[in-house]
Amino acid sequence: MTLTVSLAHRFGDFALDVAFEAPPGITVLFGRSGSGKSTVVNAVAGLFTPQRGHITLGDRVLLDTEARRTVPPHRRRLGVVFQEGRLFPHLTVRQNLRYARWFSRDPAESDDGQRVIEMLGIGHLLDRRPARLSGGEKQRVAIGRSLLARPELILADEPLSSLDEARKAEILPYFEWLRDDVKVPILYVSHSAVEVARLATTVIALQDGRIARQGPALEVLGDPMVTPAGVRAAGAVLEAVIAVQHGDGLTELDAGGARLFLPKVPGGAGTRLRVRIPAQDVLLSRGAPEGLSALNVLPGTVEQLRQGTGPGVIVSLRTQAGQLLARVTRRSAERLELAPGAEVHAVVKTIAIAREDVSQGAPVE
Amino acid sequence: MDWLSPEEWSAVHLSLRVAIWATLVSLPLGIFVAYALARWRFPGRQVLNGLVHLPLILPPVVTGYLLLVTLSPTAPLGGFLARFGIVFAFHWTGAALAAGIMAFPLMVRAIRLSMEAVDPGLEQAGATLGAAPIWVFLTVTLPLSLPGILTGAILAFAKAMGEFGATITFVSNIPGQTRTLPSAIYAFLQVPGGEGSALLLVVISIVLAMGALLMSELLARRLQARMTGA
Numbered sequence: 001m002t003l004t005v006s007l008a009h010r011f012g013d014f015a016l017d018v019a020f021e022a023p024p025g026i027t028v029l030f031g032r033s034g035s036g037k038s039t040v041v042n043a044v045a046g047l048f049t050p051q052r053g054h055i056t057l058g059d060r061v062l063l064d065t066e067a068r069r070t071v072p073p074h075r076r077r078l079g080v081v082f083q084e085g086r087l088f089p090h091l092t093v094r095q096n097l098r099y100a101r102w103f104s105r106d107p108a109e110s111d112d113g114q115r116v117i118e119m120l121g122i123g124h125l126l127d128r129r130p131a132r133l134s135g136g137e138k139q140r141v142a143i144g145r146s147l148l149a150r151p152e153l154i155l156a157d158e159p160l161s162s163l164d165e166a167r168k169a170e171i172l173p174y175f176e177w178l179r180d181d182v183k184v185p186i187l188y189v190s191h192s193a194v195e196v197a198r199l200a201t202t203v204i205a206l207q208d209g210r211i212a213r214q215g216p217a218l219e220v221l222g223d224p225m226v227t228p229a230g231v232r233a234a235g236a237v238l239e240a241v242i243a244v245q246h247g248d249g250l251t252e253l254d255a256g257g258a259r260l261f262l263p264k265v266p267g268g269a270g271t272r273l274r275v276r277i278p279a280q281d282v283l284l285s286r287g288a289p290e291g292l293s294a295l296n297v298l299p300g301t302v303e304q305l306r307q308g309t310g311p312g313v314i315v316s317l318r319t320q321a322g323q324l325l326a327r328v329t330r331r332s333a334e335r336l337e338l339a340p341g342a343e344v345h346a347v348v349k350t351i352a353i354a355r356e357d358v359s360q361g362a363p364v365e
Numbered sequence: 366m367d368w369l370s371p372e373e374w375s376a377v378h379l380s381l382r383v384a385i386w387a388t389l390v391s392l393p394l395g396i397f398v399a400y401a402l403a404r405w406r407f408p409g410r411q412v413l414n415g416l417v418h419l420p421l422i423l424p425p426v427v428t429g430y431l432l433l434v435t436l437s438p439t440a441p442l443g444g445f446l447a448r449f450g451i452v453f454a455f456h457w458t459g460a461a462l463a464a465g466i467m468a469f470p471l472m473v474r475a476i477r478l479s480m481e482a483v484d485p486g487l488e489q490a491g492a493t494l495g496a497a498p499i500w501v502f503l504t505v506t507l508p509l510s511l512p513g514i515l516t517g518a519i520l521a522f523a524k525a526m527g528e529f530g531a532t533i534t535f536v537s538n539i540p541g542q543t544r545t546l547p548s549a550i551y552a553f554l555q556v557p558g559g560e561g562s563a564l565l566l567v568v569i570s571i572v573l574a575m576g577a578l579l580m581s582e583l584l585a586r587r588l589q590a591r592m593t594g595a
Contacts, residue, residue, distance in 0.1 A: 073492040086490040103495035
């Protein structure tokens, strides 16, 4: 089931004009707040009608402003996980989960519900009301509620942004579960590079109401021209498998033949992982560095340089492990004579690979 | 009931009947009008809002007089309704109508405030889960504004119990037919030696009003606890 969206809307001096396709998997709409992400989600959900738009899901037309046709939200068969959960405060968790069932045409089947409740670990909360749930529990129930509506697509509008770091880590795996096991397509809105790196199959980078770049996650995140979350948050994502678990607490990864060392990552040999390497944690050296404490040195070729208005330069490198981004100062770029084609060594400090940036790899279609 | 004379008892009984009917009949309409004012944007919204509040601003006697000239059997509308056996003038149903109209602004205001406090995001969530607008209203908006609906109903009931000006103008002060508590108190005060009965009815009025208020507080608190507690 593929979602195709094209819409244009003007609010005062902000113009939104986007067109994209969301193939199966998790498509992340990635951009800063104010880039128009939530407007897109609301238009897909039917909660907002843009001035011009055409939205289809599979072969169903959800919106066609030219033909003056719009399917009301309750007939779109989408599940929405809102930023603030939006659980019904007057209903128990059980009633919240069953809410969609009251209006669905096939009220049968309950195994499904049991399985979802088990997976989300909310069985012990069923008789509580939302006011007595923690933030993480609320979002788990919200995920379950939208899933039990048996949607053809799940829309997740910054579902983690109201949670603290620990709770985020608690919820992220459930989206991976939706992506990999439930196999429901998801349109996921986020401004967090970490979430994008971990979840996205496809990335749509939104900047000021327009799409700056769209495509497979690894390509978009490795593009130095696209930094929807700002240069500071830029970082490439590599795919790797666990090669060896060493006795000294390090895990050795194989990324396209290159070796990377990380502090202990749980998982047996062969486990697929995604590793995010923030651009500002990568140093560049023209010669092969010697006598360095860093374990991860990747030889590569400079592909592109992007110079902003500030003193920094974002350099993209092609390495054996994949596309890498490095953020260096303009002065160093000049001193090292960095230009497309230049041979360099990228030094990645082991500890620079943050724990939260290591995730279970997405199946690549 | 020998601590009340038949005359006093009839006033209490009639007042309760008038107030209960006025509240029950106007409640569905009050909920509808409050919802329309809270959620819909339509031309004439301000006019509707003004109309609803009019009885609050007009002298009650004026409201009563307007009812009399439109609904007396000799008036076109009153005559038309009388053909179907619907009579308001000088009848207890007229007292209920007058009380209902006078209480309507209070009822609508309380319900509207609580409906405006319902997060539209929750209504949107209901819609995305497959609920058609009427079901969103019944399963989300209505239950969440129940404390306000309750407050509105109790306020309207208390106001209806005490309505005097419009009632006496519209349906007069006929013992056993339209002599409600306030009318009875007024009547007792007009005759020598009636102060005792008047005082008794005053006490009953206070007790009924306080009782209604306490009950609404209690129920509202219980409803609130359901939503924020276990």
